[in-house]
Every structure is written in structure tokens, then in C-alpha cells.
Amino acid sequence: MNETMMIAGMAFVTFGIRYVMFAMAGRIRFALWFKQALGYVPPVVLSAIIAPLILMPQGYLDLSLANPYFWAALVAAGVGFWRQHLLTTIVVGLVCFVLLKWTMM
Amino acid sequence: MPSSKFTEFINGAKATIPMIIGAIPFGIIFGTLAEPSGLSIWGAMAMSLFVYAGSSQFIAVGLLATGVGPVIIIATTFVVNLRHLLYATALVGKVSHLSQGWRALLAFGLTDESFAVVNSRYLGRTDTVYAHWFFLGSIVAMYSNWQLCTWLGIGLGELFPNMTNWGLDFAMSVTFLGIIIPYLRNKPMWLAVISAAAFAMVLQDLPNQLGLVIAALSGICIGYASQQIEVRIRLHKATGDVIKATSGVIKATSANKGSHKP
Numbered sequence: 001m002n003e004t005m006m007i008a009g010m011a012f013v014t015f016g017i018r019y020v021m022f023a024m025a026g027r028i029r030f031a032l033w034f035k036q037a038l039g040y041v042p043p044v045v046l047s048a049i050i051a052p053l054i055l056m057p058q059g060y061l062d063l064s065l066a067n068p069y070f071w072a073a074l075v076a077a078g079v080g081f082w083r084q085h086l087l088t089t090i091v092v093g094l095v096c097f098v099l100l101k102w103t104m105m
Numbered sequence: 106m107p108s109s110k111f112t113e114f115i116n117g118a119k120a121t122i123p124m125i126i127g128a129i130p131f132g133i134i135f136g137t138l139a140e141p142s143g144l145s146i147w148g149a150m151a152m153s154l155f156v157y158a159g160s161s162q163f164i165a166v167g168l169l170a171t172g173v174g175p176v177i178i179i180a181t182t183f184v185v186n187l188r189h190l191l192y193a194t195a196l197v198g199k200v201s202h203l204s205q206g207w208r209a210l211l212a213f214g215l216t217d218e219s220f221a222v223v224n225s226r227y228l229g230r231t232d233t234v235y236a237h238w239f240f241l242g243s244i245v246a247m248y249s250n251w252q253l254c255t256w257l258g259i260g261l262g263e264l265f266p267n268m269t270n271w272g273l274d275f276a277m278s279v280t281f282l283g284i285i286i287p288y289l290r291n292k293p294m295w296l297a298v299i300s301a302a303a304f305a306m307v308l309q310d311l312p313n314q315l316g317l318v319i320a321a322l323s324g325i326c327i328g329y330a331s332q333q334i335e336v337r338i339r340l341h342k343a344t345g346d347v348i349k350a351t352s353g354v355i356k357a358t359s360a361n362k363g364s365h366k367p
Contacts (some may be wrong), residue, residue, distance in 0.1 A: 003148045006175035010165060011155040011184070011228065013183040019212035021193035025201035037329045042188040042217070043288040044301040044324035046281040048317050049160055049185075051302030052309045053278050069275055076279050080286040086221070087123030089286070093279035094130070 068100035110238040117242025122225065125250045125278030128159065134274050135162055136258015141266075142170035145193050146259050153255040155303035157248065158216065161185045163277065164314060173312075182312050184321065192220040199227050203237055211237065214244030217284055293335060297328025 002009045021028060055061055063070055070074070074092030083089070107115070132153070140148030144166060152162050160181040168178050192215050202207050223240045227233060288294055301324025308316030 002175055003149075006165075006178055007151050007155060009149060009175060010152070010158075010161065010182045012188070012360050013179060014156050014158045015213055017183070017186050018189045018215040019192055019209055021197045022183070022200055022208040022212045023205070024197075025208070026197050032328070033166050035194070036193065036332065037325050038191045040294070040297045040325045040328040041321070043285045043294065043298050044328065045185060045188050045317075045321045046160075046217070046285050047298045048301040048305035048320040048324065049164075050278040050281045053274065054282075055302075056306055059288035059309075062111065065235065066139050067349060069278065071190060072275060073278060073282055076282055077286065080283055084287070086283045087126065089283040090123060090276075091129040094353065096153045097275045097279070 039082035066104065068097055068104065071100055108232070108235065110157035110235045113235045114242035116220070117226070117239035117244075117247035119242075120222045121218065121243040121246045121318075124222060124247060124280070127276055127283070128218065128247065128250060129274035131159055131274075131320055132254025133145060133258035134276070135159070136255045136260070137262030138163075139259060140165045140262050141252045144169055149259055150252075150255060153251055156182070157213070157251065158182070158186055158189075159251070159277065160217075160281070163274075164317075168314060171312075182319070188217075189215055189220075192217075192224075195224060196220070196227070199233065200237060200240075207237060208287065211240050211244065213310050214241075215247055216247060217245050218280075219243045221284055246271075268280075275367065279291075291335075293328045293332040296331050297324045298326050300327045 050073075054069045055063070055067075057067060062089045065071070072093050075096045076089050079092045080086075080089040111169065135153070136149060139146065144152070152165070157163060164181060165178050194210065196215075200211055203211075205251055220242070222243050226236060226239050230236075242279060285298060289298065301320045304320035306325045308319055310316070312318070
């Protein structure tokens with residue numbers, strides 16, 4: 001039951017956030033400072049999620065050759081800035097990761 | 106001539122393919138993580154069906170594994186998904202003519218991935234009569250893939266209990282990395298992203314993903330503050346330039362007046 005409640009709650013808040021603006025169809029207006037601050041939310045939240053996963057997969061900062069997450073992400077970022085193409089970035093990153101992981105095994 | 110509903114729908118699904126490739130391992134790993142974290146098979150499937158938000162599903166599973174209660178998990182979901190408010194704000198003008206049912210449907214599927222795809226469909230285009238079908242095509246493709254992968258992951262997790270060590274979670278990281286890159290166009294954004302990453306790492310050991318929340322809020326504040334400072338500096342410079350230019354013009358005119366005799 002705890003699980004049902006948790007999932008229902010997660011579904012409710014997620015849908016609420018996504019729907020409130022659409023439901024009001026532009027009748028909600030935000031202050032300029034709020035809109036400007038909101039503009040930082042997506043990249044900031046996403047980077048706060050992935051930074052520890054990539055740079056400290058074992059729980060400590062690891063920039064050594066033994067950390068495939070770091071090197072694969074570095075290559076993917078390089079390709080991302082160079083080509084500006086999402087699919088290429090993802091595929092190159094994944095292939096690089098699998099190769100690194102495989103050579104280390 | 107505007108393209109037909111069907112063409113729009115198919116194009117939306119097609120444009121989402123890169124996102125789907127990133128989401129396949131991501132969905133599978135979510136499925137495999139469910140059981141070790143203490144979530145039931147039905148719970149994992151229900152999360153993908155009804156919450157349908159990859160990153161917060163991952164975080165929820167991680168929190169569950171450390172024994173955190175539902176209230177904190179729901180609160181974390183709220184903070185992590187708050188970014189979707191921005192996506193909705195950006196797109197609301199494009200959907201406000203649609204029925205409430207359509208709007209609810211499109212809102213339900215407003216993920217990072219579909220937003221990135223749909224937003225670039227709308228950018229600078231005027232042929233948007235049936236563009237909501239493009240939006241729906243993106244959602245249907247992304248959603249069905251997510252369900253399929255969750256289900257596959259649950260099955261694979263049963264077959265290979267040590268699959269969680271394979272490092273497939275990198276798929277989520279690299280997809281998010283790819284989504285972040287286009288945002289990095291100015292100094293305030295760089296500062297915001299780097300400081301959020303640094304705070305997230307330093308505060309990683311705080312309980313209940315508190316570090317993530319603090320890191321995100323700090324990143325937003327730092328980005329916003331540096332944007333304000335940049336604007337001030339530019340304004341200051343611009344005012345200086347205007348004063349210089351005006352005084353230059355005044356000098357020139359007075360000099361002209363002095364030397365020129367009709």
C-alpha cells in the first residue's frame with residue numbers, strides 16, 4: 001500500500017507540474033526574474049544528477065584511466081560541442097563507454 | 106500547404122529516434138534496478154506507466170534502496186521534475202488553442218526528450234496547424250519504448266541479477282549530457298552548470314538526495330546572479346559608449362560650426 005501511495009504521489013506531482021501551464025493556457029504570468037531563473041533549471045538539474053555519476057562512480061572523485069564514465073563522457077562532450085548532434089553524441093558516448101569497460105575487464 | 110496529421114505524427118516519432126536510442130538502456134536498467142531496491146514488479150511497471158519521468162524514477166529507486174519513506178521520495182520527485190514547468194511555459198503558446206483533453210495528453214508526455222524534439226519543430230516555423238500531431242507522435246514513440254524497455258529490464262533483471270553492475274546507467278548520463286550541451290551558450294549558463302555539478306559532488310553524502318536539491322538551487326542562484334551582473338556591466342559599458350559618442354558628436358558639430366562659414 002505504501003508503494004501504491006508513493007507511485008500515486010509521484011504521478012500526481014509530475015503530471016501537475018507538466019499540466020498546470022497547459023491547463024491555464026497562458027493565463028498564468030510569471031515575473032521576469034522567475035522566468036529568467038527558470039531558464040537555468042533544466043541544465044542545472046541534469047548536471048547535478050549526472051556529475052556524481054560520471055566523476056565519482058565509486059563514491060570518490062576519480063579522474064584516473066580506470067574510470068570509463070569520465071573518459072566516455074569527455075569524448076561524448078567533445079563530439080557534442082563539435083557536431084551539435086544529439087544522436088551522434090549519445091552513440092559515440094555509449095560505444096566509447098562499452099569499449100573502455102570491455103578493455104578493462 | 107500544411108502537412109497532414111499522419112505525416113506530422115510519423116515525423117514526430119522519427120525525430121524522437123535519437124532520444125529513444127539513449128532511453129533504451131536507461132529504461133532497461135530501471136527495470137533491473139526495481140527488484141534489488143525493494144520495488145515490486147508491478148510497482149516498477151506502474152511507475153513507468155503513470156509517472157513516466159525517467160530521471161525521477163531512477164532517483165526514487167535509489168532512495169527506496171536506502172530505505173527512504175514515500176513522502177521524501179514524492180518531494181524529491183517534485184524538485185527534480187520542476188524543470189518541466191519551464192518546458193510547459195515555453196510551449197503553452199503553441200497548444201493553448203487545443204481542447205483541454207489534448208492539452209492534458211500532451212502535458213502527460215512532456216519529458217526532457219520530447220520537449221527537445223518538439224521545441225525544435227516549433228522554432229521559427231509557421232506551418233504548425235497540425236504540429237500537435239508531431240508532438241503526439243513523439244510522445245507515443247517515447248512512451249511505448251519506455252514501457253517496453255522497463256518490461257524488458259524487469260525480465261532481464263530476473264535472469265541476470267548482477268546486471269546492475271554492467272554500467273548501463275551511463276546511457277542516462279550521456280543522454281542528459283547531450284541535452285545540456287546546447288544550453289551552454291553564455292557565461293552565466295556555464296557558471297550555473299559547473300557550480301551545480303560541483304555542489305552535487307561535494308554534497309553527495311547528504312541524506313535523501315538533499316545534496317542534489319541544494320546543488321540545483323545553488324546553480325540556479327549563481328546563474329541568475331551572474332546574468333544580472335553581466336547585464337549591469339553591459340548596461341554600464343553601453344551608457345559609457347553613448348556618453349562618449351554624444352560628446353564626440355557635440356564636439357564635432359561645434360568644431361564644424363566654428364570652421365565652416367557659409
